[in-house]
Amino acid sequence: MTTRFGAIPAPADRFVAGIGFASAATADEIIALVQSCLVDLELHASQLAAIGTHMRKRTSPLLLPVALHFAVPLHLLDDDDLTGDVPGVADAVAAMAGPLRLRKRKSGYATCAIARCAPGFSMASFGQPLSANAPMVASTLLTSSAAP
Template sequence: MTARFGAIPAPTDRFVAGIGFASAASAGEIIALIRACLAELNLHPSQLAAIGTHMRKATSPLLLPVALYFAVPMRLLDDADLSGDVPGVADAVAAMAGPVRLHKRKSDYATCAISDCKLGFSVASFGQPVSANASIAPSTLLTSSAGP
């Protein structure tokens, strides 16, 4: 799939991608979905300020590759952070950053919603950061009990 993006944006045009995904998802699928959502809005990937998802995904090995691909922080939000008025993880996470511009889009195993960053948006106060150690923990568990 070839996506066309608009011109490189002014630094004030910033957006957040809210994502949800099943355990069967791959980092490539999530990246492709975010890119498709940005393309649908004629946005450039450099306009992303952050990507967010639910705290229950904190140990997923998919978070770090997705964040690194877009070179943005990955943030985790818990139920207390999210509005109960917005259904679905992707929309609820995106809505915490500002008005949702693109409601949930789906791929086979992932969802994505895009929001504008509200006035005064700060990544530092948007959820919690992902620990690099947490995202590699599952692979470390498998190898830590290996014998000589």
């Protein structure tokens, strides 16, 4: 788990969305699913502290547009971060922030779960922040392999 000193904890009225998605998903689908989950909980997007997903998604070009849409950091968690009894990526990621308020909801190719940030939750110990160039690398690879 990543830890940084002097981190400011997230307020208790903040939430984290855990997401999972297949390669066929689109950023619009993930955004719509997260928005739908927030509406189900009667929450506003401004209450999101972060969005998290599994480290294996780090090169997906979908992550940056989703994080930018909600104007929150996106954090990546690996298997060591997700040890526990919570099955599924979306639920396991969200549960790392605190108690689940909404268990996994599905769309065609994406999943989302939402947790309330527990007292003492610190963004600095919530996985690793998405590197800004990870989606760019994935995008460059996709476009450079295209035929002329």
